[in-house]
Amino acid sequence: MVVENRLIQRRYRLLGTIGRGGMGEVWRARDESLGRQVAVKCLKPTGPRHEPSFLQVLRERFRREARVAAALQHRGITVVHDFGEDDGTLFIVMELLSGRNLSQLLDDSRRQPLPVPDLVEIAEQVTAALAYTHEQAVVHRDLKPANIVRTADGTVKICDFGIARLGHDIGFTARLTGTGVAMGSPHYMSPEQIGAHGVDHRSDLYSLGCVLYEIATGVPPFDLGDAWAVLVGHRDLAPEPPRTLRPDLPEVYERIILDLLAKDPDDRPRDAGELGKRLADARRPQPARDAAAGPDDLTVPAPRLPSWTRGMTLGSPAGPARRPYGHPVDRATTVLTDTWTGGCEARSGEESPPAGIASPAPPDDRRATLAALAGRHTAALDLGRLGRWEEAGAAHRALAAERERLLGPDHPDTLTSRLEAGHALGRLGRSFEAHQIYAEVLAGRERALGPDHPDTLSCRHHVALNLGRLGRLEDCRAMAHEVAGARARVLGAHHADTLATRCELAHVLGRLGLWTEALHTYRDIAAARTAALGPEHPDTLSARYEVGIGLGRLGRSGEALALYRDLAAARTRAQGADDPETLRARHGLGVNLGRQNRWQEALAEAREVAAARARVLGPDHPDTLVSRRETAVALGWLGRWDEALDRYREVADARERVLGAAHLDALASYGDLAQCLEQLGRADEAAALHRRVAALRRERAARRGAGQSGVTR
Structure with missing residues (x-):
């Protein structure tokens, strides 16, 4: 008990x-x-x-x-x-957070319908959540007002996936429950649930229609005498049009609700994505028919709930897998409220929201401010996408200060802005400063969300990634191993984020020279992505590319060469001949031709890839410069040192111009240039270049030591 x-x-x-x-x-x-x-x-x-x-x-x-x-x-x-x-x-x-479920919201208003803007906001947010779950082949099967909660900041959440099932497992559920009636709430059950017929995602859409009907009118669509009568109503009766109970409901929403309540699943919206488009279209103002327009001509007022709760992100994708399988990245704080189900008396008195959570019902001007900040957040992200990282970082820092003033230092949105500021610093090569920000954001997320929350783990992933950039490879390895284990435990071993962290772990293993372990890890990742996504999904192909690197590093260039040939063909089919990832695969092919001493073929491949990269990415793009260097390497092996010298000098000049003289890639290019000068018998010039490289390395090490002394985590 x-x-x-x-x-x-x-x-x-x-x-x-x-x-x-x-x-x-x-x-x-x-x-x-x-x-x-x-x-x-x-x-x-x-x-x-x-x-x-x-x-x-x-x-x-x-x-x-x-x-x-x-x-x-x-x-x-x-x-x-x-x-x-x-x-x-x-x-x-x-998780636990204060809020009210829809049943309680109706009770609070003595079963009066919710305002139309509230109805619209709830419908859109629940639809977005269902679109996501249905993409995962998960059907809720018990959607009802008591399982939909509006939290203190206006976010709407579906609770209790207690009877959710993967789509292919529905048959097991039907056998287990006999008629299926026990597996749902009578007022919100679809006709196919009642008849124990095949149930899919459209059953959830019917239940959503029942929920929207109730919050729009104050009563469920079949408010009859007993449970059996309610079930018969769902199966056999047409619902009374909502506008007969609530004339001010815009007609467009009545039509959406009635379409959701169609008896035949084929007559409902095809899926939650289609429903979302209809809801978005319904928001657009409709022209009035005349100056004396009645209720039928009402357009939807601006939303009263804070629409800034939708569309927010929690930082850049955490690693090579740029999106979870088959859907956009969309990670925001999701919590369970303390009013998770109905049927219990309300507590006497209301507690204050936890630290960092917006208080209920913010004033209109505060909502407008927060909405404006959301727009600034999007604008700052766009600056980053354009490569304008200085401006993006400044915008995110200013936004973080505003959000901290309004929401508190540990609010998810404040921490998001600070995290993005850290990403911008990392992109600018200012890894020490980025590390300080990541550490502070991580501490805030641990306080607010706990150590195993997906958002906390995402931040820890970035800390590990940045440790690698700082050259702290053993620390990076230890943290990446820890985060991969935690993500596997919380999200699953084959979740996209888990595999992203394992990619980072494999990468640092390679940097430490542990290529056998790295290759084993990359192969596991490739197998998992093949099973989940298919053999030619871009994320699967990315993992296969890393397998090729491991094979090459272990001297297994014949296997690597065969892999890169297949990979280049697959990339060409999936993305085209000039896609950067196709060219990356061809670059790997050329490198391994060289490792097999097939230098004439390697030179031809390197020249073609360098030309394509210059055309697609630009002449000074890092990938273009890598291919131009590979051209110089092949020329040197063929004894054509004068030509190789010109290519090496071009690469060194470009890297110094773009990255600065002390950047590691620029220093490597000076080394290449010095070795080429030695091959040509120009020893004095080579010695002078070696002395310059040594001085730049000392200068770099001194700066790094000064910065590292401030890194405590």
């Missing part, structure tokens, strides 16, 4: 019940290990009346629920910290 003050798994102290649902009960708890409050969902105690075989199925379903929920990363979905079993009680640990 679950009781107050019980300690779950010697870590989570239960403080009091928050609510109860079909699968169990939810408790406010304290994480004794980290000193923070969390929500703990416990499966209802099971007595001897249940057969062992059923209990085993129940346990497995509960574990599946936790794994599915933990893999979902979207601002509109709760995040799972932990799950397990303690003395026969199955539990899931989730």
